[in-house]
Amino acid sequence: MFALLRKRLLEYLINVIRSGEMTERGLARRLNASQPHIHNILKGIKSPSPAFCDHIIEVLRVPASALLRPEDLEGVRKRPGLAVIADAEQKWVSTLRRG
DSSP, X not given: XXXXXXXXXXXXXXXXXXXXXXXXXXXXXXXXXXXXXHHHHHTTSSXXXXXXXXXXXXXXXXXXGGTOXXXXXXXXXXXXXXXXXXXXHHHHHHHHHHO
16 A cells, blocks of 8 residues: 555655656655755655555645545455554545545
């Protein structure tokens, strides 16, 4: 699941840059990272650690809806022990989309 969330986070960041909301340099400054490091992450040359992904989400206040989609939770629902968690996540994502 982390690989999927990391992929979605990178897609989100690439869209932020392409839309002109922020430059790579501006993103690097906000994240207290070097511009070459951010560039390498965005190009897929380097992979951000889970801790750095958490940092990105926190600093940029990335919405959960940018990372999770209803279809992402379908595979989780098939595992009975996690069904309650999947239902809670689904409700949370739905609430964020309405808000």
